[in-house]
Amino acid sequence: MLKRFGAQIHPTAIVRGSVRIWWPGNLVMGQHASMGPGVLCYNVANVTLGDFSIVSQRAHLCTGTHDVDDEDFPLVSLPITIQANAWIAAEAFVGPGVAVGEGAVLGARAVAARTLLPWTIYVGNPAKPVRLRHAAGTV
Known part of the structure; x- marks a missing residue:
């Protein structure tokens, strides 16, 4: 159904039925990407x-x-990019203009208002880096 309204979703991507998407035409999901x-x-x-x-x-x-x-309080919209192998954990918030680097992790209930570096784990509000994450297959 999302594809009929303009979403670009890879056939292996997963979108759970209770997900709420404001505008499908502004959604792109790569292979095996998922929204819980x-x-x-x-x-x-x-x-x-x-x-x-x-x-x-x-x-x-x-x-x-x-x-x-601005006294007219206009809407400002900025894209969000979540790169490959990144994980946004339960109840976390990703704000306008944020780019989540490859393999980065935003911990549960954390708030990202700025770009997250690749292969780094962030927690808290505002999100702060706590350690590096090892890429799969590396030590």
């Missing part, structure tokens, strides 16, 4: 999930904010 139960995808700008990336249950991907310095 209850994910909120407020994609007034593009949201791209790379190959084998995971967005876990009740996480929130939010591409919209407002210009608080």
